[in-house]
Amino acid sequence: MNILVCVKQVPDTTEIKIDPVKNTLIRDGVPSIVNPFDGYALEAAARIKDKNPDTKIVVLTMGPPQATAAIKECLAIAADKGYLVSGRTFGGSDTLATSYILYNAVKKVEELEGKFDAIFCGKQAIDGDTAQVGPELAEHLGYPQVTYGLEAEVDGDMLKVKKEVEEGVEVIGVKFPCLVTYTKPAWDPRYPTIKRKMAANRAEIPVLGDDAFPDIDTTRIGLKGSPTNVKKTFVPQKKSGGVKIKEADNEASAKKLFELLSGASII
Amino acid sequence: MSSPFFNEDHESIREMARDFANKTLAPIAADIDKNEEFPMDVVGQMAEMGFLGLKIPEEFGGLGLDMRSYVCVMEEIAKKCATATLFISSANSLSTAPIVISGTPEQKEKYLPGVVAGEEFIAFALTEPNAGSDAASMTTKAVEDGDSYILNGRKCFITMAPISKYSIVYAKTNPEKGAKGISCFMVDMSLPGVSCGKHEEKMGQRGVPVSDVVLEDVRVPKDCLIGELDLGFINAMKTLSVGRIGVASMCLGMAAEAIELAVEHTKNRVQFGKPLCKHQAIAFMLAEMETKLNAARGLVYNAAWMMDNGMKADKEASMAKFFAAEAGIEIVNKALQLFGGYGYSREYEIERIYRDIRVCSIYEGSSQVQQIVISGQMLK
Numbered sequence: 001m002n003i004l005v006c007v008k009q010v011p012d013t014t015e016i017k018i019d020p021v022k023n024t025l026i027r028d029g030v031p032s033i034v035n036p037f038d039g040y041a042l043e044a045a046a047r048i049k050d051k052n053p054d055t056k057i058v059v060l061t062m063g064p065p066q067a068t069a070a071i072k073e074c075l076a077i078a079a080d081k082g083y084l085v086s087g088r089t090f091g092g093s094d095t096l097a098t099s100y101i102l103y104n105a106v107k108k109v110e111e112l113e114g115k116f117d118a119i120f121c122g123k124q125a126i127d128g129d130t131a132q133v134g135p136e137l138a139e140h141l142g143y144p145q146v147t148y149g150l151e152a153e154v155d156g157d158m159l160k161v162k163k164e165v166e167e168g169v170e171v172i173g174v175k176f177p178c179l180v181t182y183t184k185p186a187w188d189p190r191y192p193t194i195k196r197k198m199a200a201n202r203a204e205i206p207v208l209g210d211d212a213f214p215d216i217d218t219t220r221i222g223l224k225g226s227p228t229n230v231k232k233t234f235v236p237q238k239k240s241g242g243v244k245i246k247e248a249d250n251e252a253s254a255k256k257l258f259e260l261l262s263g264a265s266i267i
Numbered sequence: 268m269s270s271p272f273f274n275e276d277h278e279s280i281r282e283m284a285r286d287f288a289n290k291t292l293a294p295i296a297a298d299i300d301k302n303e304e305f306p307m308d309v310v311g312q313m314a315e316m317g318f319l320g321l322k323i324p325e326e327f328g329g330l331g332l333d334m335r336s337y338v339c340v341m342e343e344i345a346k347k348c349a350t351a352t353l354f355i356s357s358a359n360s361l362s363t364a365p366i367v368i369s370g371t372p373e374q375k376e377k378y379l380p381g382v383v384a385g386e387e388f389i390a391f392a393l394t395e396p397n398a399g400s401d402a403a404s405m406t407t408k409a410v411e412d413g414d415s416y417i418l419n420g421r422k423c424f425i426t427m428a429p430i431s432k433y434s435i436v437y438a439k440t441n442p443e444k445g446a447k448g449i450s451c452f453m454v455d456m457s458l459p460g461v462s463c464g465k466h467e468e469k470m471g472q473r474g475v476p477v478s479d480v481v482l483e484d485v486r487v488p489k490d491c492l493i494g495e496l497d498l499g500f501i502n503a504m505k506t507l508s509v510g511r512i513g514v515a516s517m518c519l520g521m522a523a524e525a526i527e528l529a530v531e532h533t534k535n536r537v538q539f540g541k542p543l544c545k546h547q548a549i550a551f552m553l554a555e556m557e558t559k560l561n562a563a564r565g566l567v568y569n570a571a572w573m574m575d576n577g578m579k580a581d582k583e584a585s586m587a588k589f590f591a592a593e594a595g596i597e598i599v600n601k602a603l604q605l606f607g608g609y610g611y612s613r614e615y616e617i618e619r620i621y622r623d624i625r626v627c628s629i630y631e632g633s634s635q636v637q638q639i640v641i642s643g644q645m646l647k
């Protein structure tokens with residue numbers, strides 16, 4: 001099995017602060033992480049590898065040079081190899097342009113790593129929340145796609161994917177090659193190991209730059225290749241946090257709750 | 268780079284340990300303390316990540332890393348769960364150092380991989396009811412008998428004894444020679460004549476069982492002798508010098524956590540119309556705690572760095588353990604003070620840390636023993 005996992009480096013939203021004047025995200029000093037949904041995609045690939053040890057897991061990301069950190073994080077957890085797509089002409093790409101560049105990158109990486117049986121993505125990135133890049137990439141490639149995956153296993157010449165639906169869980173069989181996007185499963189992804197982490201620290205990450213794709217249609221990439229027109233961005237209104245009552249003991253907590261409720265004339 | 272003592276690998280290892288401590292240990296630490304039981308699947312996770320084989324040579328399944336890597340892990344894990352550090356420190360020092368230092372290749376092959384994998388525990392039995400700091404006054408004896416030794420004696424306060432497959436046991440093979448007549452044995456805990464006494468009810472670090480190890484006419488094959496006959500005490504002392512840095516690192520972690528809790532609490536707790544931390548007397552207490560923690564860090568990191576660079580660091584390791592334990596206990600005590608009545612409640616993490624850190628000036632060489640080592644080096 002040859003699996004490609006597409007990941008994105010995103011700001012850790014648990015650390016995000018909002019500029020109260022401009023109403024935009026303050027990214028300075030915010031640590032970057034691998035998009036959690038992409039982490040679930042990697043875990044799904046790792047679980048396939050647990051059962052099929054000859055599986056190769058390759059990671060692909062597009063982003064600025066510092067996005068190599070995301071690839072290294074994946075190498076420390078389960079990936080065997082990683083590629084970074086990074087170039088000035090790719091900057092400003094919307095989801096359509098991004099998926100078109102990634103499509104070209106998949107073809108390029110396949111020349112080096114062999115054809116991929118499956119491509120795994122997170123269902124969406126936590127910074128943009130569009131959930132479009134995975135499905136668009138499947139369309140560019142002409143592959144069947146399964147979205148909201150939780151877990152997958154190889155079953156002969158097809159992939160058996162458990163996917164989340166509103167009523168519960170559905171199991172879908174999909175022929176190779178295919179693309180699956182993953183959502184949060186019931187388990188936590190595995191931790192990196194020290195041995196892999198140290199090897200990842202030393203790994204050279206190949207970069208696919210502006211000149212890596214000679215046949216790419218330059219009118220379909222970057223800002224000018226992006227039909228999406230962002231009219232406005234806003235941060236969803238934050239729900240105000242509840243009150244946490246944690247007094248010295250249960251009785252004191254109950255008293256405090258009573259005081260609050262009676263003080264607000266609720267009881 | 269956050270410190271001249273650490274490189275990128277150290278920082279990565281520290282970050283991994285911190286992440287694991289936050290995500291996996293922090294949510295279960297209170298229950299571990301309350302139920303006096305540490306979940307074995309979490310030991311398995313720590314083994315998988317490599318924490319149990321940090322200092323064990325690569326050919327026996329470990330990572331063969333340096334002392335500073337060990338310091339980073341111990342410090343970060345101790346912030347959230349002191350009990351968890353015992354599994355790491357045992358595997359990397361007390362359970363294995365005697366074998367790594369003086370075992371034969373066959374012994375290393377037999378005993379080390381199981382410890383690294385988190386599947387087998389090995390206890391370290393040196394202390395006796397009447398031989399604590401004065402370990403050389405032990406009365407456990409090993410008498411040669413054909414192709415075996417017959418062991419008799421009682422060891423006490425033996426960490427993990429009830430769950431261990433083996434125990435390293437120090438016994439006198441040449442009683443008239445004092446410390447120079449002590450040998451080190453690997454004793455299979457299932458051998459006839461080996462038993463564990465009742466579990467000690469401890470004040471802190473309660474998730475790891477501790478008991479006596481009683482040896483009654485235990486017949487141990489001669490190939491279970493670790494190192495040379497009569498030279499066991501040297502190997503015990505070398506093992507304990509690794510242990511000192513581990514305990515000192517734990518103290519750094521617990522003290523740092525206590526300070527973080529105290530800072531948070533004093534910012535939020537309002538008395539006399541303003542947050543506690545806005546009262547100068549309180550702010551000065553925090554300043555003193557933070558300064559002492561950083562002084563302790565300097566001693567611990569420096570001792571580890573010296574060991575990694577092949578320098579003799581007995582005095583430095585003792586100073587690190589002595590100061591980190593004493594300062595750590597003082598810092599945690601002050602943090603608890605800042606919590607007032609809440610700090611005295613078992614609902615609060617600081618109460619557990621207060622109990623967990625207390626043993627650090629007692630075990631693996633008490634503060635007074637460290638002072639003997641330090642002054643001994645000065646006055647020789």
